[in-house]
Amino acid sequence: MDKTAPIIGVVDLAKTYPGDIPTLALRGVTFEVARGEFVAIMGRSGSGKSTLLHQLNLIDTPTSGTVHIDGLDTATLSDSHKTLFRLDHLGFIFQEYALIVELNALENVFLPAMALGTDSAQYKKRAAELLNIVGLGERLEHYPNELSGGEQQRVAIARALINSPKIVFADEPTANLDTASAKIVLDLFTKLKTEFGQTIIMVTHEPDDKQYVDRVIRLSDGLIEGIETGGN
Amino acid sequence: MNTIQTACFIAYKSIVRGRKGTLALMLIILSLSFFNMMFIPGVFSGLLDTITGLLTNTSTSDIVVTPQQSPVPKEFIENEAQLQAQIRTIPGVLGTTRIYLTAGSIAYDKNKDGVYKTVSAQIIGIDPTQVDDALSLKQYLVAGQFLDDSDTDQVLLPAALAGGYGLPVPSDLGGAKVGDKVNMVYGNGVERQYTVKGIISITFGTALSNTYVTSHEAESVLSASDQASEILVKVDSSTHPLSYYKARIQSLAPNLKVQMYTELLAVIQSVLDAFTLIAAIVSAISVLVATVTLFVMIYINAVAKRRQIGILKAIGIKENIIVYSYVLQALFYVLCGVALGLMIVFLIVEPLLHAYPIELPFGPLLLTFSFNLAAESVAAFFIAGFFAGIIPARIVAREDILKAIWG
Numbered sequence: 206m207d208k209t210a211p212i213i214g215v216v217d218l219a220k221t222y223p224g225d226i227p228t229l230a231l232r233g234v235t236f237e238v239a240r241g242e243f244v245a246i247m248g249r250s251g252s253g254k255s256t257l258l259h260q261l262n263l264i265d266t267p268t269s270g271t272v273h274i275d276g277l278d279t280a281t282l283s284d285s286h287k288t289l290f291r292l293d294h295l296g297f298i299f300q301e302y303a304l305i306v307e308l309n310a311l312e313n314v315f316l317p318a319m320a321l322g323t324d325s326a327q328y329k330k331r332a333a334e335l336l337n338i339v340g341l342g343e344r345l346e347h348y349p350n351e352l353s354g355g356e357q358q359r360v361a362i363a364r365a366l367i368n369s370p371k372i373v374f375a376d377e378p379t380a381n382l383d384t385a386s387a388k389i390v391l392d393l394f395t396k397l398k399t400e401f402g403q404t405i406i407m408v409t410h411e412p413d414d415k416q417y418v419d420r421v422i423r424l425s426d427g428l429i430e431g432i433e434t435g436g437n
Numbered sequence: 438m439n440t441i442q443t444a445c446f447i448a449y450k451s452i453v454r455g456r457k458g459t460l461a462l463m464l465i466i467l468s469l470s471f472f473n474m475m476f477i478p479g480v481f482s483g484l485l486d487t488i489t490g491l492l493t494n495t496s497t498s499d500i501v502v503t504p505q506q507s508p509v510p511k512e513f514i515e516n517e518a519q520l521q522a523q524i525r526t527i528p529g530v531l532g533t534t535r536i537y538l539t540a541g542s543i544a545y546d547k548n549k550d551g552v553y554k555t556v557s558a559q560i561i562g563i564d565p566t567q568v569d570d571a572l573s574l575k576q577y578l579v580a581g582q583f584l585d586d587s588d589t590d591q592v593l594l595p596a597a598l599a600g601g602y603g604l605p606v607p608s609d610l611g612g613a614k615v616g617d618k619v620n621m622v623y624g625n626g627v628e629r630q631y632t633v634k635g636i637i638s639i640t641f642g643t644a645l646s647n648t649y650v651t652s653h654e655a656e657s658v659l660s661a662s663d664q665a666s667e668i669l670v671k672v673d674s675s676t677h678p679l680s681y682y683k684a685r686i687q688s689l690a691p692n693l694k695v696q697m698y699t700e701l702l703a704v705i706q707s708v709l710d711a712f713t714l715i716a717a718i719v720s721a722i723s724v725l726v727a728t729v730t731l732f733v734m735i736y737i738n739a740v741a742k743r744r745q746i747g748i749l750k751a752i753g754i755k756e757n758i759i760v761y762s763y764v765l766q767a768l769f770y771v772l773c774g775v776a777l778g779l780m781i782v783f784l785i786v787e788p789l790l791h792a793y794p795i796e797l798p799f800g801p802l803l804l805t806f807s808f809n810l811a812a813e814s815v816a817a818f819f820i821a822g823f824f825a826g827i828i829p830a831r832i833v834a835r836e837d838i839l840k841a842i843w844g
Binding site: 259262264265285288289290291292293295297299303305306307308312316317319320321322348364365 | 439440442443446447450451453454455745748749750751752753754755756758838839842
């Protein structure tokens with residue numbers, strides 16, 4: 206694998222939602238993301254940023270165009286292979302309440318590793334390490350309802366990293382957090398990028414988040430309006 | 438392997454961290470449904486065992502040998518002593534006895550004023566010592582003493598015909614007691630007077646009018662010797678089926694009619710069939726109630742966790758893991774429901790009914806359970822649990838990830 210090659214390659218990506226009046230959510234988007242890059246997808250509500258994220262992280266299927274991840278054309282994957290690919294190679298951070306309420310912090314983090322078939326002693330150790338990295342080393346046994354919104358989001362970050370993903374996708378991860386908690390989460394992303402070389406794609410509507418990222422892909426009406434350099 | 442392990446883990450955590458009230462409600466419904474499924478057939482089976490036991494103890498034993506039917510019907514079995522001896526040599530045969538059967542009437546003058554009350558009766562000649570080998574008549578003696586082999590002028594009256602025992606017969610003798618004299622007229626016109634030696638209370642079917650004299654007395658009335666109306670055979674049915682003994686006896690006496698008690702009790706068999714049908718309907722309803730309950734509970738649970746299921750799928754947890762986790766939960770609920778149901782049946786209801794049996798006219802009602810019934814009930818519940826778990830879980834888990842998460 207060519208380590209200098211882009212980890213994500215998107216060519217002429219389009220997504221139309223069917224209906225009486227079809228919605229053209231993406232209308233031919235082309236860009237690349239380099240390995241270890243922290244990219245923000247920004248735009249107004251309805252600009253297509255979440256739709257783009259769902260095509261990139263294989264939750265949804267594009268109407269046309271291609272998405273290559275680490276050289277693999279994702280259109281060639283069956284649904285079950287996409288599921289396994291997501292588990293093995295992609296990490297997810299959702300906007301809110303994305304933890305399993307019956308599992309404590311440690312269990313939430315190691316669940317994807319357990320599903321992948323990793324050795325139990327190994328995944329428990331790594332989950333604890335990751336929770337330590339996100340600053341929750343003392344709250345391993347706490348359940349989601351015993352954690353604040355910011356803490357829950359940090360557990361979700363640790364979970365996204367458990368299988369050492371090639372890319373972490375974050376969908377407005379700070380939208381429901383107070384300013385202090387949002388800063389902790391964004392600082393954590395920066396740390397992951399700088400210390401571990403983690404590729405991160407983040408959808409955000411917060412203009413201030415630009416300072417944390419390498420590049421901003423700005424969408425408008427399903428098209429790339431512009432690509433800007435971030436503040437990182 | 439990791440699929441099952443992860444499904445078990447999610448199921449375990451869902452149960453442990455789930456709502457305890459919902460769990461308790463579900464277990465109550467499941468255990469009562471299972472109890473119902475076991476109890477009704479158990480009652481019917483117990484009822485049938487009581488009736489069958491009564492009839493085999495007092496009338497038929499296990500195998501009945503009757504006289505030749507064709508080409509020329511005969512009234513009696515000839516050389517009965519030799520035949521009984523031969524039958525007893527068959528391995529597994531526990532005992533035999535012969536009886537004479539005839540009809541007659543009994544007259545009793547209660548007030549010694551020349552006014553007699555007369556009733557019809559089935560008169561049976563027995564060998565008092567040997568009858569124990571095939572029947573258990575003595576346990577039904579409620580007054581006086583049992584007959585002796587040498588008795589000729591003594592009779593055992595049925596409680597129903599003697600009167601005063603509150604048994605359901607159209608007419609009785611008005612209260613004949615031990616020591617009283619009764620006149621009996623046999624079907625062949627012979628008339629004899631007997632002293633009532635005992636009262637025997639058999640409270641079911643034709644046995645209500647069974648009146649016993651000794652075989653010697655019956656032979657003298659019927660002008661018979663070394664003959665019998667029937668030979669009753671008691672066998673060990675745990676070593677061979679009844680049909681085996683029937684075939685062996687038939688080979689000894691090809692001209693005689695040999696029947697198992699199950700063939701003789703055809704009416705009982707039809708009752709058994711009706712009971713079996715009713716029990717099957719009740720069981721089916723119980724399984725249906727359990728299935729619907731589980732289905733609804735699992736479905737509500739899965740729908741409530743729709744977003745969570747979407748997130749699990751989004752992060753790469755296979756749909757099968759999610760579905761199996763719900764199936765495992767359903768099977769766990771079934772396991773607990775079955776265990777509770779079995780405890781209710783075997784630790785509460787059965788001991789209670791044993792200690793305080795429900796008295797029926799023909800004996801106490803006891804619950805009878807077979808291993809097969811229990812195994813079938815358990816299997817039916819687990820199959821129901823499997824489908825009640827997998828169907829709603831599949832419905833919810835198959836939903837599109839985006840719809841599940843964002844609605």
